[in-house]
Amino acid sequence: MPRAATRQRKQSFIRRLVTPAIAIAALGYFGFHAMSGELGMVGRAMIERQVSELESELELLTAERQELVARVGLLRPESLDPDMLDERARLNLNLVHTNELVVLRPGHRYNVN
Template structure:
């Protein structure tokens, strides 16, 4: 009978460290991007601040729109407001009545829209 000789090799230190080093590198990569990536923790704070700014702008624009809609409704033929018509005509035609007092403010452009 022939006895099989098994030869055991002692694993080198480098071979033992390859798997943990790869795992640590992968965890570091994903951890870095989870914190500072575009959609990470830092990115989320930026997105939330943009959302709050845009919501404030939306509220302002919505209020302006409501005001414009109400003013336009006053100019419709079925609900024409004579004061609104007079105001718009004077603004665009740059006209005043003879008995009115006009106060010009410096820095304003009059009759230009």
Template sequence: MVIRTRRQRIFQVLGLYAMAAAAVAYFGFHAWHGDHGMKAKQQLLAEIAELGGHLDRLKAERTEVERRVRLLRPEALDPDMLDQRARQTLNFTDPRELVLLAPGR
């Protein structure tokens, strides 16, 4: 009877260790691969960096557009800008100018 009790205790202890190891493995796996895990955090940080670069490009483009709009205001009209927009809109050129056509445009 002592042997049977000792075996039962050994199996109980091993069973508890196995269940604890399984729980640690389960939570460890989901801590790495889950929706809010380490892998998802790395992907979010990469996306944040990519979108930050995109935001910088858009801010530069917006600054350029604002500068061009400022040049077209009536109180500070730039003659070169007016000439460029008129030629582009009306599709006119000066007979003395050389026009180079780019393929695909």
């Protein structure tokens, strides 16, 4: 009865490098995207800069809104200021009383009828 001979192969040098090469390529790919991807370290700095810009814009808009709310509050019937109403009406209608003194400032355009 013939004996079955097993053949042993010696691993080639290139075959031993395939698995580490694939692992290094995968690590390099994920490492690159972790640093410079949209949500990576560089992307995070850009997002933080945008957040700070938007927060400063929000502060400006909040202050402007509070000013407008205060001005609208002055126009409510229960808190209507006659002096402010008179001033706004004169400015918009371009009218003055006959006994008032008008000071014209240089550089401004005036409608004189």
